[in-house]
Ligand code: SF4
């Protein structure tokens with residue numbers, strides 16, 4: 001298994017990471033723990049989980065596997081997270097995670113779910129970073145990490161607000177949104193941090209619609225999974241790519257791909273970017289050019305959600321705004337839009353942004369009527 005130094009932490013981890021957010025049958029702890037064990041046997045040593053994943057079963061499943069993995073005496077590394085916003089709640093959640101994971105310390109404990117630029121400043125004021133520092137001093141966590149969905153132009157500021165505590169960053173990046181998010185990877189790597197990618201398969205979208213994405217499979221790659229992993233692991237600064245494994249077969253596909261890994265060069269990475277842009281003209285490429293809406297409307301996020309709508313229907317786009325971005329009613333968000341069309345004029349794909357807003361508003365109204 002391909003491995004690499006994890007930033008400046010002094011540990012070396014597998015470049016394929018286990019994402020514990022997509023287990024096929026979370027209620028079957030033993031069967032799912034066997035999937036985690038299988039990944040360990042295939043050489044995976046980086047395991048990412050969190051409270052609430054998979055009906056809050058992910059940490060329990062991973063913990064059952066870690067109990068067995070400890071008996072082998074071979075190293076493995078555990079990442080978990082908290083989005084709690086007070087010191088007491090952070091400690092409580094960390095202690096609960098430790099108990100469920102059956103480890104003495106969490107290797108990489110993440111300040112989780114930074115979605116808005118003011119999320120970290122707010123948590124700092126309430127003492128969250130001090131709580132992390134304290135947990136580290138007590139040996140309950142080994143390294144402090146950060147997980148973010150912020151757009152790239154906010155990531156540097158977020159890293160600087162981390163008071164030099166952050167040793168790794170978890171960021172959603174893949175072939176489709178690489179343009180928008182890669183500067184964030186560079187900002188972290190420039191600070192000596194390890195970078196772990198989530199959403200390597202576009203949140204499962206790349207594999208769910210294999211026909212739709214087959215043109216992104218590079219010559220010599222066996223599947224879109226291999227191409228997606230190869231892409232992320234070729235990006236300078238990326239240390240680990242997570243895959244949300246459902247079962248042992250998923251583990252094998254990814255582990256085989258990483259065993260065959262040869263990196264793409266800069267020109268090949270650019271060719272993937274070009275393909276994404278030319279093949280998926282109706283899709284928002286997440287370039288971010290429309291990001292400065294005078295009314296503060298998060299156009300890029302809305303259009304990212306609409307991408308899912310193109311594949312699964314606009315209802316799904318509205319739901320994504322709810323579960324991913326915490327926008328309970330997209331109509332309220334869009335009420336501030338003055339229809340000035342600045343975003344459409346700047347759009348590199350010439351997308352009908354306002355018409356898409358309208359579709360999302362109508363879908364939200366229908367969802368409310370049906371509920
Ligand atoms: S049309 Fe609406 S979303 Fe677009 S820039 Fe103007 S106010 Fe912002």
Ligand code: SF4
Nearest residue numbers: 284285287288290347
């Ligand atoms: S400019 Fe167009 S393609 Fe680029 S992020 Fe905005 S909506 Fe998407």
